[in-house]
Amino acid sequence: MSSFKSSICSTRLAPSDHKHSNASPISMKEFQIVKPLSPPASVKVGSVASDDGSEVVDTRVGPIEDWEGGYKFAPIKEHHVARAMTKRYGDDLYRTAISDIVIVGCGSAGLSCAYQLAKERPDLKITILEAGVAPGGGAWLGGQLMSAMVVRKPADNFLRELEVPFEDEGDYVVVKHAALFTSTILSKVLKFPNVKLYNATAVEDLITVKDPLNGSNLRVAGVSCMDPQTITAPIVASFAGHDGPFGAFSVKRLAAMGMVKELGDMRGLNMRCAEDYIVNATREIVPGLITGGMELSELDGANRMGATFGGMLASGVKAAKEAIKLFDSYDIVEGEVVGLKQAA
Numbered sequence: 001m002s003s004f005k006s007s008i009c010s011t012r013l014a015p016s017d018h019k020h021s022n023a024s025p026i027s028m029k030e031f032q033i034v035k036p037l038s039p040p041a042s043v044k045v046g047s048v049a050s051d052d053g054s055e056v057v058d059t060r061v062g063p064i065e066d067w068e069g070g071y072k073f074a075p076i077k078e079h080h081v082a083r084a085m086t087k088r089y090g091d092d093l094y095r096t097a098i099s100d101i102v103i104v105g106c107g108s109a110g111l112s113c114a115y116q117l118a119k120e121r122p123d124l125k126i127t128i129l130e131a132g133v134a135p136g137g138g139a140w141l142g143g144q145l146m147s148a149m150v151v152r153k154p155a156d157n158f159l160r161e162l163e164v165p166f167e168d169e170g171d172y173v174v175v176k177h178a179a180l181f182t183s184t185i186l187s188k189v190l191k192f193p194n195v196k197l198y199n200a201t202a203v204e205d206l207i208t209v210k211d212p213l214n215g216s217n218l219r220v221a222g223v224s225c226m227d228p229q230t231i232t233a234p235i236v237a238s239f240a241g242h243d244g245p246f247g248a249f250s251v252k253r254l255a256a257m258g259m260v261k262e263l264g265d266m267r268g269l270n271m272r273c274a275e276d277y278i279v280n281a282t283r284e285i286v287p288g289l290i291t292g293g294m295e296l297s298e299l300d301g302a303n304r305m306g307a308t309f310g311g312m313l314a315s316g317v318k319a320a321k322e323a324i325k326l327f328d329s330y331d332i333v334e335g336e337v338v339g340l341k342q343a344a
């Protein structure tokens, strides 16, 4: 156990230091060094920094998976980790700066769109941008604190496709926990080689250009996120959720730019009609931008559907189908629509 001469020290301020907020910067002398506890006897070997900062080396070479106190990781240097991450992040940013489809918002509708697109069209480069650290939007719970997720038929077909188990209640099905749906679809979406998700990355603006298909219109031609990073794409599909500090981002931005007249504002709860509407109305709302999910109800002034999720899933799938139709009709150069494909 002598190898555990540890200098791991926690530091803390004397309580009085907290009182003087306008005092000069705290000097190191004011910190108190606290000795760590000895390691438990079950720890057989290991490597920790010694009091003088030099390393006490365990001469065994990992990886060793010994659960009886001799677990040892493979060797590492700090720059290996830095490079492993920064290289991939940089490569991803470079590669996705031109994408085939950008999805804004990774809630239940955005995820459903991404899954359908990636599965139907492995040739398309799909980039998802999610403002939050945790993708999944509101679909980690079925509603308020309740775990169960209600999905009306026929959207149970999508759950079957994802192999998410449910209880059949006749006209609707119930997944025992919304997180089971969200974690399953998220893991499947992330496994597709043609999908890249940037989370903790908010879309801050839409790129708008003169539409080559109709010179008097503007066209959405991509997004700006993490300025100066931009992503050019012939199609943006936005599922930024209902209005709030982040929500309904794209339709609010389009309204501010005058590209849509005004927002209809989501209407009252009516489960009977709201879900059918949101699926059937999922569409390209301005050239280059499709919207669905609750963001669409903000634009169209459609009813809320409350805690039933079939409309979100099917709206995402419908958006994917619309996106593929549009994509296949365009002549595209470097991510920009330059015209319509000529019939063969």
Ligand SMILES: Cc1cc2nc3c(=O)[nH]c(=O)nc-3n(C[C@H](O)[C@H](O)[C@H](O)COP(=O)(O)OP(=O)(O)OC[C@H]3O[C@@H](n4cnc5c(N)ncnc54)[C@H](O)[C@@H]3O)c2cc1C
Residues within 6 Å of the ligand: 104, 105, 106, 107, 108, 109, 110, 129, 130, 131, 132, 135, 136, 137, 138, 139, 141, 142, 143, 144, 145, 201, 202, 203, 204, 239, 240, 241, 242, 246, 247, 248, 249, 292, 293, 294, 295, 306, 307, 312
């Ligand atoms: C965090 C959260 C918690 C919720 N909790 C509940 C609840 O407890 N009960 C309930 O009934 N309803 C809740 N809702 C609303 C309900 O989940 C939604 O009505 C439904 O999930 C809508 O699905 P959606 O895919 O359209 O949007 P959401 O599930 O709302 O997903 C929208 C996603 O878009 C992201 N986003 C928004 N703006 C941007 C931007 N500019 N750039 C990138 N990403 C962006 C958001 O972070 C979010 O992840 C919640 C919504 C959210 C976002």
